[in-house]
Amino acid sequence: MEGIVTRRVIPSDNSCLFNAVGYVVDHDKTKASELRQVIAATVASDPEKYSEAFLGKPNEEYCAWIQDSEKWGGAIELSILADYYGREIAAYDIQTGRCDLYGQEKRYSERVMLIYDGLHYDALVISPFEGAPEEFDQTIFEVRKDRTIGPIEGVALNFVKEQQGKRKYTDTAKFTLRCGVCQIGVVGQKVISS
Structure with missing residues (x-):
């Protein structure tokens, strides 16, 4: 393996998952609108598979929502995009150190x-050296006969563990906030009694 694992930051605009996928597949961080349409069309085309029970809301409502x-x-969405692009998508969760692999059954x-910090997705790439321009990023990796991507997989997991050790994630169940207006405190999604 030549190079180092690098986290390419995707703007925090509520479309990070879509733009991160766009970057690792097409080197384009502005694919969100297009990929949202792909997902809506896929879901609309198969209301039996993408039922209310599966989506958590009626098919038509989900299509507008996404x-x-x-x-x-x-x-x-990651599962649909893996099929759309015909590539596995590995999503590494910093907090748990887990890798969810989408499309592997195909x-x-x-x-x-991709790398996920509890609230945000960024792209995970191999860069030839620290500080190298993005145009030199390797973002697509061959899956070997053993269904791994070779040494890159271990290096990526070590990178995720380093990020975990540096607490580069948001624990959405335990973070605390206080409203600057009403001074009500919350932990995760629960109000703290005052």
């Missing part, structure tokens, strides 16, 4: 990598 640039994506021959 096209709203304020809405976040997650596992459903045995695609290539894989891309």
Whole structure:
């Protein structure tokens, strides 16, 4: 393996998942609108598979919802995008150190990598050296016969563990906030009794 694992920061605009996927597949951080439409069309085309039970809301409502640039994506969207691009998508979670692999059951021959901090997705790439320009990033990796991407997989996992050790994640169950207007405190999504 030549180079180092690098986290390419994607803007925090509620479309980070889509733009991170756009970057690792097409070197384009502005794919959100297009990819949201792809997801809506895929979901609309198969209301039996993408039922209310699966989506958590009626199919038609979900299709409108996912096209709203304020809405976040997650596992459903990553699964659809893996199939759309015909590549596995590895999503590394910093807090847990877990890697969720989308599209693996299809045995695609290539894989891309994302990193998730509890609230935000960034692209995970191999850069030839520290500080190298993005145009030199390797973002697509061949899946070997053993269904891994070779040494890159271990290096990526070590990078995620380093990020975990530096607490580069948001624990959405335990973070605390206080409203600057009403002074009500919250932990995660629960109000703290005052």
